[in-house]
Amino acid sequence: MITSDRMAAVDRNAEALCVPRKQLMESSGNAVARAVRRLADAGASVVVVAGRGNNGGDAFVAARFLDDYDVSVRLLGRPESITTDIARENWEALRAGEYDAEAVTDATGLDLGDPDVVVDGMLGTGVTGALREPEATAAAAINGLDASVLSVDVPSGIDADTGESAGVAVEADRVVTFHDEKPGLSALDVDVTVADIGIPDAAELFTGPGDLLALGRPSQSHKGDFGEVLVVGGGPYTGAPALAAQSALRAGADLVRIACPGSVAREIQGYSENLILRPYDGDHLASEHVGDVLSLAADHDVVVLGPGLGSRDETLAAAGEFLDRYDGTAVVDADALQVVPEVDTEATLLCTPHQGELRKMGGETDEDWRTRAELVADFAADLGHVLLVKGAYDVIADGEETRVNRTGNPGMTVGGTGDVLAGAAGALACVLPPFQAAAVAAYANGRAGDAAVEENGYGLLATDLIDRLPAALRSDTR
Numbered sequence: 001m002i003t004s005d006r007m008a009a010v011d012r013n014a015e016a017l018c019v020p021r022k023q024l025m026e027s028s029g030n031a032v033a034r035a036v037r038r039l040a041d042a043g044a045s046v047v048v049v050a051g052r053g054n055n056g057g058d059a060f061v062a063a064r065f066l067d068d069y070d071v072s073v074r075l076l077g078r079p080e081s082i083t084t085d086i087a088r089e090n091w092e093a094l095r096a097g098e099y100d101a102e103a104v105t106d107a108t109g110l111d112l113g114d115p116d117v118v119v120d121g122m123l124g125t126g127v128t129g130a131l132r133e134p135e136a137t138a139a140a141a142i143n144g145l146d147a148s149v150l151s152v153d154v155p156s157g158i159d160a161d162t163g164e165s166a167g168v169a170v171e172a173d174r175v176v177t178f179h180d181e182k183p184g185l186s187a188l189d190v191d192v193t194v195a196d197i198g199i200p201d202a203a204e205l206f207t208g209p210g211d212l213l214a215l216g217r218p219s220q221s222h223k224g225d226f227g228e229v230l231v232v233g234g235g236p237y238t239g240a241p242a243l244a245a246q247s248a249l250r251a252g253a254d255l256v257r258i259a260c261p262g263s264v265a266r267e268i269q270g271y272s273e274n275l276i277l278r279p280y281d282g283d284h285l286a287s288e289h290v291g292d293v294l295s296l297a298a299d300h301d302v303v304v305l306g307p308g309l310g311s312r313d314e315t316l317a318a319a320g321e322f323l324d325r326y327d328g329t330a331v332v333d334a335d336a337l338q339v340v341p342e343v344d345t346e347a348t349l350l351c352t353p354h355q356g357e358l359r360k361m362g363g364e365t366d367e368d369w370r371t372r373a374e375l376v377a378d379f380a381a382d383l384g385h386v387l388l389v390k391g392a393y394d395v396i397a398d399g400e401e402t403r404v405n406r407t408g409n410p411g412m413t414v415g416g417t418g419d420v421l422a423g424a425a426g427a428l429a430c431v432l433p434p435f436q437a438a439a440v441a442a443y444a445n446g447r448a449g450d451a452a453v454e455e456n457g458y459g460l461l462a463t464d465l466i467d468r469l470p471a472a473l474r475s476d477t478r
């Protein structure tokens with residue numbers, strides 16, 4: 001099963017893995033043509049009704065693989081309004097090849113005749129809301145025929161994720177869907193063929209630019225939409241919570257506060273005017289602070305617990321008590337990680353251990369990343385939390401899904417990069433589910449590190465990563 005959003009991400013990842021979209025479209029169209037061959041013999045009459053998006057593009061390709069059929073293609077709308085280059089190029093191929101391919105601008109002019117087969121390539125995963133004109137009239141016309149109706153990817157008008165339609169929809173006899181089942185199709189009473197279109201497994205297993213699409217920022221965004229993060233850290237180390245906080249801001253959080261000992265607050269006060277401090281007395285986290293930190297945490301979307309906390313017994317005990325009583329979302333990093341296996345919490349945790357910390361948590365690791373991915377997935381399932389295990393290949397697992405991140409470089413073993421990753425994960429967990437937030441955080445953090453090394457060579461500083469996170473989080477940057 002794959003959702004439309006995930007399919008778009010995988011499609012983009014495939015492109016980044018040297019399998020361009022136009023090749024996917026060619027494979028999709030070819031799969032549709034093969035389905036027509038199973039429905040009717042050569043010479044049969046086929047009408048292809050195409051929309052202006054890539055669903056239509058697939059249908060144009062299918063027509064090219066049916067030269068021994070009596071095929072006519074009807075584009076709903078003007079050719080100039082075709083929304084993608086790859087669909088337009090496939091339209092132009094039909095026109096250049098003098099296929100029977102015409103554009104109709106209103107469905108009243110759409111005369112489908114009495115074909116043996118109709119290929120419904122009007123709309124696929126790009127549909128939003130009830131079918132508008134001319135698609136609505138065209139769908140009704142298609143439903144009125146006694147032809148075999150074959151829908152491309154999804155019956156037009158049906159939401160691929162829910163199987164529902166907001167109005168009229170094509171009643172298909174058969175659907176050829178691509179790459180993987182769509183959740184909404186199993187709800188329909190229709191024969192579904194899942195066609196392999198050559199998307200490498202790597203496009204799903206490895207993080208890539210497609211994973212950033214989920215971050216699309218709605219234009220009309222308001223302050224507070226992108227979340228408020230509370231960093232709970234500092235103790236023997238003062239820089240770590242500041243790095244995590246600045247990273248959370250750069251990764252898109254609207255506001256970040258740091259709950260830290262007074263001794264730490266005095267140190268980092270001058271670091272940056274972007275940091276809002278909530279000091280508690282003393283020089284390390286202890287159980288008497290837990291109540292206040294919990295009520296502070298309640299006013300934030302995500303907590304980042306751990307940077308620079310140190311590993312005094314009473315600090316670890318306090319971290320454990322905080323997690324026992326906290327029921328929100330928390331990124332747990334550094335010294336706080338070791339208490340996670342003991343806590344029994346309602347909280348949603350996103351743990352970011354390196355391999356040494358993973359072992360201290362009771363997990364197993366392995367030099368080979370494939371073996372490591374399996375071990376981490378099993379441990380995540382046992383823990384019941386999301387794990388992001390840092391390494392040359394980062395492994396992200398929640399017990400159901402596993403993803404591997406290949407961005408990053410040896411220069412990133414310098415101190416502080418873990419705090420930057422934790423802060424970025426905290427900001428992303430405000431706007432994404434924790435597993436996705438972890439995958440995107442690993443991908444962007446490594447990408448920022450690669451950009452830093454590309455520009456300055458090795459000798460990377462954690463602050464170099466922070467400055468490069470915004471670019472690393474944009475799916476349009478190369």
Ligand SMILES: NC(=O)C1=CN([C@@H]2O[C@H](COP(=O)(O)OP(=O)(O)OC[C@H]3O[C@@H](n4cnc5c(N)ncnc54)[C@H](O)[C@@H]3O)[C@@H](O)[C@H]2O)[C@@H](O)CC1
Pocket residue numbers: 007008010011024025028051052053054055056057058083084122123124125126127128129130131132133135152153154178197
């Ligand atoms: N994502 C992938 O991996 C692949 C996708 N492919 C095809 O690409 C399709 C998705 O293409 P697109 O994203 O371009 O979207 P679609 O082609 O599904 O539809 C987008 C077009 O329909 C219009 N539209 C949206 N809602 C409408 C409504 N309610 N009434 C009338 N018109 C409406 C939009 O304005 C846009 O022009 C998939 O269904 C599949 O057929 C394939 O090429 C293979 C690979």
Ligand SMILES: [K+]
Pocket residue numbers: 055120121122123124151152153154155156
């Ligand atoms: K369709």
